Structures are given as C-alpha cells and as structure tokens.
Amino acid sequence: MKVSVLIPAWNEADRIDQTILALRTLAIVEEIIVIDDGSTDETYRVSLEAGARVIRHSTNYGKGAALYSGLLATDADIVVFLDADLCETAVEVEKLVDPILQERCDMTIGRLPKPARGGFGIVKNFARNGIKRLSGVELEAPLSGQRAVNRRALNAIENLGDGYGVEVGMTIDAARKGMRLLEVEVAMKNREYGRDLRGFLHRGKQFVQIARVLLSRWQMR
Template sequence: MTPVDRVLIIVPAWNEGRNVGNTVREIRETDPTYDVVVVDDGSEDDTAHIAREAGATVLSLPFNLGVGGAMRTGFTYAQRHGYHRAIQVDADGQHNPADIDRVLSGLDEADISIGARFADVGEYKVKGPRRWAMVFLARTVSRVARTRLTDVTSGFRAANQRAIGQYIAYYPTEYLGDTIDSLVAACHAGLTVTQIPVAMRARVHGNPSQGPIGSSIYLLRSVFALGLAMMRGPRRARAIAKRDER
C-alpha cells in the first residue's frame, strides 16, 4: 500500500507521557495499516520516548509551539511523504480511535471532515458560557461554510490532499487558531466541510480547564478569535493560496 492510499494519524502531544502510549497502541490496534506520527510539542516529560516505544514515528519540536504549530508540522510531514489523507487524534485519549474510519468517510464528500461532539451521539455535555460560545461559533462558521455544523472547535478532524496543502499554507498558532481560524480560512479559500457525529471519551489522566471563570474566559477569547478570523476574509485566503502555488 502506497502513502497515497494510506492514512496518516497526526497526534499532537505536549507533556502527555501518561496518555500518549495508550493512545498510539489503541490506534494501531484499531487498524494496523494506519501510520502514526506523534508531534512532541516541546514536552518536558518522556512523551517522545513513550510514543516511540508504542510504535509511532516521533517528530520532536525544540520548544512548545501549541497545537497549531504541532499540527502544521504534522501536515508538512504528510505532504512531503505523499499522504492524501490525514487526521488529528489528540494524545489525551478523548478521541476514540474506533471512530477514525467514520470521520475519514466524510472526505468522500468534502475536503475537511469534523468529528462532531454535539450531533446526537454520545453524552458529551458542556454548560454555561462555554456552551454559549460553542453554539455561537458553530452558527457563525456554519454560515461561512454554507453547511450546518455543530462543533467547530473539535480537533478530531480529517483533511484530504487539498486541505493538507491549505493547512500548510495557513495554520495559525494563536488560541483557537488551530480550530476556528484554520477552518474559516479554509472555507474562504473554497474548501468544503462536513461533520460526522462521534462520542467523545473522558480524559484518562490530567484535568481539562473548566469552572465558571475559565468558561467565561473561553467565551471572550473564542469570540475574539472568531472576529480575527472573519476580519482576515476571503481576499487574504485567496492571496495565501496564490502564494502557495508559486
């Protein structure tokens, strides 16, 4: 099987030594034909060593760039090695490897396929300001994408060859840039998006940021991130695409 036919699983990881090994093993057990690359985002623990022992190819960044920088590295690897399909799976275990094939199936009809948490599957719940922000973001980005989306902050998303090229050209590293900004820019560049319902799992080790204060901050920062993405607009997206073609 050539890289064109194979799937690259990109796992961004920062200090995920307690989770990444099990995540890589689960992916490989789900489908041994998947190629797994872990992008070690400047971790200070043994993330890289554990990922390599579990059977992943490891790309180690010299310092922490954030999810956006890690994913752009992964997409660059995908393009250089001839992959036509790539999908992000988070190292913390929340993305179920059993759903990878379902999310990839969305690429049969679109350039980008999102594994959506709020699409009548699973029991993933978010309340308060964080939920308000997610609803607002989904409705706004749905208008840009010209299709109904319920979860535009999900990192569980797949990209075809065209989307991989777009992400290499523009994949911001600022807060929510890897989800909201990259998605809006892709839509402005003419790429199509779909979503596939999935059920998220609880994080195995470590605690996600929650609480009323954190949720309120999330609301403000997400709206700000969306504003920046919308301000960049179609003109800039087309300019980036033309620059990448040169």
C-alpha cells in the first residue's frame, strides 16, 4: 500500500529538513509532500533540497487549506499528517502506519510525551469535551497533529477548515461515520509553547478556531 506523508509548513526552514531526512530513512514512506503555506523564509528551498515534493501557497491560508492541497496531490492508500518541526523523531511515523496496515483501525492519533513546558490544559480539555459531546469518543490527545488515515477515513471527513481546528473536525467526522480510531503512543517531540505571552497567544488562537469547528459540527447534527 502506498503511504504518503503530508507536512503543512509555515516558516519552518530551521527544522523541516531534519524532519524530511528522517522520513526518507523509512522504507514504508513512498512519498513526502510539503505544503509551504505562504512562508516568508527559506522553507520552500530547504524542503526541496532535503528531497520532498513541495506545493507552494502564495499566501498563508491556514493548516486545513494546506492539508487539503496535499490531499489533492496524492493518490496514496494511507496518508500521514505530520508537523514540520518533529526533526529526527519523525521516524516514529511507523507506529502510526502499522495499525492501519494491520486493519486494526482507520485512523491513528499520535499521543506524544507530556511536554516539559505546557499550558493549563484549557484548550485541550475544551477540545476533548467537544469531541466527546458531538461524537461519543473520548481521547487523551484530541489536538495531536500526528495522524495516519486510510481512504475510508478520508472519505468520511468533511471540510477540513482553515486553522487549528482541523484535527477536532476530522475526529468528529470520522467517529460519526463509524471509523475506528486508535490512539498510539509515539516518542515524537515538536515545538513547545510555554506559559509566556507567545504561548498564551497561540492557545488563544487555537481556542477560537476549535470553537468555530465545534459549532459547525454541532450545526451538522
């Protein structure tokens, strides 16, 4: 089965090459597609030189739009969504793909180690409770961007949206249509947002975009 990895990226020139090179060591990965979502740094050039296929947006449209562009560009049987800043820990992607190859589930969700610096869990709990209320599924890692899906699950997903609510939306859609979801522990590590101004601004933006997705799924009931 063909496995494609989609990496949405915005100004990730300092880390994305390490992520791509780690993925290229895996025989299971046949295709790596980076969606450069309007970066103003060298993300496009660095990704190309590291060996990825790159789709370039002229404007920053958001994570959902970036993933949608990637989906239009691949015919893979299994699609993996990964963050750009995983660096060498991207090799853990095999743990996400294996359960799908074994037909144990339709979507895997990576459960990363607890960050050393984190917030208060407000956004995470908001997402978890919203998913449970609207789909009946309870997750430990509702916001994880590290996921693998088969074509059945992809066909079950509605509009991906344009921001940080993409994972919440795809989880609700897949669960509502009977897809089998499985959380998988992975030793991946990405950029952490602490309890400083940058971290609070990031989580505030997450909260608003997740609320928008939850409202749209509530209206679709």
